[in-house]
Amino acid sequence: NAGVTQTPKFQVLKTGQSMTLQCAQDMNHNSMYWYRQDPGMGLRLIYYSASEGTTDKGEVPNGYNVSRLNKREFSLRLESAAPSQTSVYFCASSDRGLAEAFFGQGTRLTVV
């Protein structure tokens, strides 16, 4: 089983460029999440989606947009990348919030 698949694994952007991080899960989970991980800051929730067609802001949503394209896919978009968005981004999915969350391998994004 693939589980949670994120693309790309690595990306370098120039300040002001845009890009979309893709995430897909094959476990038929209802909930999907985007987190960013920075040294000393742990995992901070950017956006989450409790079900297809719904999205909600997390702890650090500014500068990001998301789309829950269907039950499988949840994308994260940076419209105008800034150096402060340099981070490792993780997508995760779970069968509601009271169940194990499965994480992708992460996307290491550098904004120069």
Added chain:
Amino acid sequence: GENVEQHPSTLSVQEGDSAVIKCTYSDSASNYFPWYKQELGKGPQLIIDIRSNVGEKKDQRIAVTLNKTAKHFSLHITETQPEDSAVYFCAASRGNRDDKIIFGKGTRLHILP
């Protein structure tokens, strides 16, 4: 919103000794408390979880305790081994329709030979 505090940020223990990591949470409606282990270059993986109707749960060398009154929960690892070296995260969630999972800042555990 929910806030999860985790201590310590770094912990070094001798191989064979026990390690304890503590977390507190702010939202009294939280009722699911998972612990994740993250190895270098990988995404976090669930190692144990506890729900609010249970005070303690054990799985081999790992145990978690929950005190809902005090709003804190702890991870205990006994007889530590080199492969326990990793970053550990606690988290809290309400479940139901509000499905946010909020994580602590993590604890880097070093097992010393």
